[in-house]
Amino acid sequence: MPSTLFGRWTDSSALSLGVLGVGNIGMVHLKSALAMPAVDVVAAADTVPDNRARAERAGVARTYDDYTTLLDAEDLDVAVVALPPFLHADAVERAAEVGVDVFVEKPLARSTDEADELLEAAREADIAVGVDHTLRYQPDMAGVKADYDDGTVGHVPYASITRLNDHPLGRPPADDAPPEWPLDPDAAGGGSLIELGVHCFDVLEWLFGDLEVRDATMGQSLDIPAEDAATVLLQAPETGTTITLHCGTYQWEQLPEVNTRLRLEGITGTISNQDHLPENFYASAATAALSNVASRFTNSEPDVFGPTFYLQAHYDALEDFCDAIREGATPPVDGADGRRTLELAETAYELAETADSEPLEIPEVMS
Amino acid sequence: MSVHVAAVDAPERRGGWTTNTDRRLAILESPVRSVLEPHLESLSNTDRITLVPDAHYPFHPSTGMVTDPAVVGSTAAVLRARTEADVAVAGMTDDRIAFDRAAGYLGYPSVLERFDTELVDLADESRRDRVVSVADQQLSVSVPERLLESAVVVVPSLRPTRDGPVAGGMRTLGRLAATVADADLTAIGATRAIEPAFSVLDATAAYGGDPIAADTLVVGPIPQVDAIGASLLGRSLEDDPVLRHTLGADESAITVESAAGDDVDLTALRRRIPDGELPPPDDTHPAVSTAYRLYAAVAGDAVPPQLEQRR
Numbered sequence: 001m002p003s004t005l006f007g008r009w010t011d012s013s014a015l016s017l018g019v020l021g022v023g024n025i026g027m028v029h030l031k032s033a034l035a036m037p038a039v040d041v042v043a044a045a046d047t048v049p050d051n052r053a054r055a056e057r058a059g060v061a062r063t064y065d066d067y068t069t070l071l072d073a074e075d076l077d078v079a080v081v082a083l084p085p086f087l088h089a090d091a092v093e094r095a096a097e098v099g100v101d102v103f104v105e106k107p108l109a110r111s112t113d114e115a116d117e118l119l120e121a122a123r124e125a126d127i128a129v130g131v132d133h134t135l136r137y138q139p140d141m142a143g144v145k146a147d148y149d150d151g152t153v154g155h156v157p158y159a160s161i162t163r164l165n166d167h168p169l170g171r172p173p174a175d176d177a178p179p180e181w182p183l184d185p186d187a188a189g190g191g192s193l194i195e196l197g198v199h200c201f202d203v204l205e206w207l208f209g210d211l212e213v214r215d216a217t218m219g220q221s222l223d224i225p226a227e228d229a230a231t232v233l234l235q236a237p238e239t240g241t242t243i244t245l246h247c248g249t250y251q252w253e254q255l256p257e258v259n260t261r262l263r264l265e266g267i268t269g270t271i272s273n274q275d276h277l278p279e280n281f282y283a284s285a286a287t288a289a290l291s292n293v294a295s296r297f298t299n300s301e302p303d304v305f306g307p308t309f310y311l312q313a314h315y316d317a318l319e320d321f322c323d324a325i326r327e328g329a330t331p332p333v334d335g336a337d338g339r340r341t342l343e344l345a346e347t348a349y350e351l352a353e354t355a356d357s358e359p360l361e362i363p364e365v366m367s
Numbered sequence: 368m369s370v371h372v373a374a375v376d377a378p379e380r381r382g383g384w385t386t387n388t389d390r391r392l393a394i395l396e397s398p399v400r401s402v403l404e405p406h407l408e409s410l411s412n413t414d415r416i417t418l419v420p421d422a423h424y425p426f427h428p429s430t431g432m433v434t435d436p437a438v439v440g441s442t443a444a445v446l447r448a449r450t451e452a453d454v455a456v457a458g459m460t461d462d463r464i465a466f467d468r469a470a471g472y473l474g475y476p477s478v479l480e481r482f483d484t485e486l487v488d489l490a491d492e493s494r495r496d497r498v499v500s501v502a503d504q505q506l507s508v509s510v511p512e513r514l515l516e517s518a519v520v521v522v523p524s525l526r527p528t529r530d531g532p533v534a535g536g537m538r539t540l541g542r543l544a545a546t547v548a549d550a551d552l553t554a555i556g557a558t559r560a561i562e563p564a565f566s567v568l569d570a571t572a573a574y575g576g577d578p579i580a581a582d583t584l585v586v587g588p589i590p591q592v593d594a595i596g597a598s599l600l601g602r603s604l605e606d607d608p609v610l611r612h613t614l615g616a617d618e619s620a621i622t623v624e625s626a627a628g629d630d631v632d633l634t635a636l637r638r639r640i641p642d643g644e645l646p647p648p649d650d651t652h653p654a655v656s657t658a659y660r661l662y663a664a665v666a667g668d669a670v671p672p673q674l675e676q677r678r
Contacts (some may be wrong), residue, residue: 024672027672028671028672031669031670031671031672032669034669035667035668035669054672054675057675058675169424169425169426169472171426171646172424172426172432172529172645172646173529173645173646173648174424174426174463175463175648176463177462177463177464178463178464183472221427222425222427222472222473222474223471223472223473223474223476223477224425224472250427252646254646254647293662293665293666295666302666302667302668303668304668304669305668305669305671306668308671311671315669
């Protein structure tokens with residue numbers, strides 16, 4: 001019988017945490033958790049031996065080649081689900097069976113139907129579900145929200161958000177084999193709208209409240225099974241804002257440059273996330289590093305991943321989730337938030353399909 | 368044999384790339400036919416032709432980092448119409464990506480079905496060893512049998528390799544062969560073992576650090592076409608070991624003829640094409656990784672997975 005969410009964490013003992021899936025993003029969560037105060041990372045699971053070896057080198061005591069074995073064998077408080085999306089529902093349901101709270105990498109599931117099943121299992125088992133929607137944790141996005149909430153440009157009739165990268169095919173020189181599942185809509189739940197768009201939906205609702213999808217179109221620049229570009233027209237009734245969202249996985253990315261652009265066009269001017277990014281990434285990283293070194297001599301905690309703001313956002317999201325679990329509170333980005341992004345994506349897919357299948361109506365020309 | 372060049376005229380195109388494959392095929396039809404014409408004689412007695420494009424990874428063809436499948440399709444169409452031979456397009460699965468997957472993403476199946484042309488993964492074919500002379504050495508080259516038993520037309524893109532020199536036809540063939548030698552000698556050995564009929568350089572889109580719509584096709588003997596490609600990318604022929612060993616001493620100048628009266632200004636084209644490199648690898652410079660790990664140890668910070676020491 002699982003313990004109840006509220007009241008499970010009344011003592012000050014460390015959370016016992018396991019990471020299910022330690023590929024790219026799973027390793028970020030693992031490293032975050034290892035650096036987190038009052039968290040014991042006891043185990044990690046991955047089918048790939050190299051990933052397990054990396055987790056062991058990072059300091060995990062035990063690794064498993066099967067996440068279900070880990071869940072059965074370990075006495076966890078929290079599981080981070082960083083598996084491919086087609087395994088999210090099963091992993092959450094397995095975690096629910098053993099009463100373990102879950103922090104799930106986005107997308108929460110491949111569809112709202114799957115999310116509903118997953119969330120129902122979580123509700124019945126009384127486990128908490130958090131979702132790793134990290135854009136809102138980035139300092140540039142937080143800066144936009146602060147400016148917007150302060151009314152610094154007055155009413156905002158129009159906003160736009162763009163998020164582009166090159167996942168999973170990458171750019172030259174491509175050294176690694178691209179994974180299969182992100183290009184398989186059955187496994188991933190979709191293409192770039194599910195990979196990147198759900199993050200955008202989350203940050204837009206965080207800013208503007210409930211959104212309504214008015215139209216959408218999908219694009220493919222290669223002969224791949226899923227879209228590698230999505231453009232969505234949205235409206236935010238509460239704020240009277242019309243929004244365009246464009247996301248795509250077609251553009252070569254050269255880190256540390258990240259092509260995420262959010263612009264709020266207000267009456268008196270523009271709020272842009274670019275104004276809240278360091279002008280020089282490396283100088284900013286060096287400053288953060290020096291600050292962390294100094295913190296060592298003042299016995300204060302370092303800003304984990306301080307020099308890399310996008311990884312720090314993942315740390316902050318997981319830390320917020322763990323704090324909520326300790327306090328018996330609802331996770332700040334919970335299963336309902338994750339499901340909502342899927343609902344918006346599904347509406348966009350439906351509208352795009354309708355637009356593609358309907359012949360254009362020729363307007364009558366008035367003489 | 369002279370090298371022939373043709374301009375690909377796309378006067379109604381907006382931007383540097385024509386998205387619609389049918390439209391690209393239509394634009395390419397005439398220039399491909401005229402630039403191949405002087406070289407078709409070399410294929411008159413063959414019953415099987417294998418086209419070898421640069422399809423090493425599914426980069427978008429508009430970048431110039433791979434051969435445009437429409438150029439390959441247009442070439443296949445001319446060869447099928449003007450010879451009695453069966454035509455196939457070949458590539459090879461490597462440790463990064465399966466050939467059918469890369470070719471599928473690039474759109475080869477839908478292009479080639481128009482021309483009844485087969486797509487072949489050379490990783491599934493038997494191989495044969497050939498001993499060839501390379502740089503005063505005898506080199507044993509393992510080559511897919513198909514490339515020894517058919518007339519080979521290599522269709523490279525105009526781009527550099529990650530090491531800097533032109534990718535070219537010889538290095539495209541080198542990727543399909545195996546020797547104990549380095550990549551450059553393997554490229555030379557593969558070319559000598561395979562004895563390709565000619566090379567069709569797809570410079571419709573080129574990459575030299577940035578993409579450029581170069582709208583040009585170059586056809587001729589493989590070392591000469593590679594040399595022209597290297598020159599267009601601003602590379603020194605002397606600094607390229609493959610070209611140094613394969614261009615004859617009397618080939619300080621290569622005769623270039625415009626096909627079908629096209630006036631192609633290669634000097635102007637050279638000025639348009641950037642002479643840069645491929646983007647740097649994602650791997651962080653070792654010095655940065657070491658410095659970050661040192662910082663993390665001192666500050667008690669976590670090391671991002673990308674900066675971990677690989678073992």
